[in-house]
Amino acid sequence: MDPLPAHGAGPVGTWLLRDLPETIETATASLDPQDGDRMEPDGVMVDGTGGVDEEIRSSLSAVPCAVQDARWLTPDQQIRLVAVASLITGAARLLAEDPGTAITTGELSRM
Template sequence: MPTGLAPSPVGSWIREDLPEAIERAMSGLDPQACDRMDPGGVMVDGTGGLDEETRSKLVFVPCAVQDALWLTPDQQIRLVAVASLVTGAARLLAEDPGTAITTGELSRTWALVDHAIV
């Protein structure tokens, strides 16, 4: 990413809030926060450890990069890819953590993240 981000609300958000949201999401991933039944027998959607505020920030990335005209299209798509992959990792853990881990789905997700940030 260029070092001289344009001074704007979007620039500040990309420079400060987005990295914090990605870090919070990745450090909070939790296979125990999976889909389950509550004691009353009602199905509860798991979060995979991703809190709602962080999830909201990550799903906003495709909108934010459209206003980040100083970023190249390659840089913009890389930001979108990382946010999407981190959100997807949480969903994998929420839906079926055992399968996501044992079949390599989660490992493949991290390989894609690595590719997007290189």
């Protein structure tokens, strides 16, 4: 993929060019198969996060809306940004729901 053009002025452009790559890097480094869905000793179910905290998940979920405001990106670049954000979010959810299967069947590596 060609690098994103640097002329995307404004808050959306700054977020896409600087903050989003850092968020994706942090999310990828944070993936944790130990942070799965679980039951607490008191019987309360807790949704695991796959190692990705709420702030990062929230940022990744904003990508589809943000790229709509980035008219300086080509449609291909917009789709790729949405795909990457979706894959990272999906990898974390996959690890949270079923880490053993995700790892042993290669689902995680395919993502």
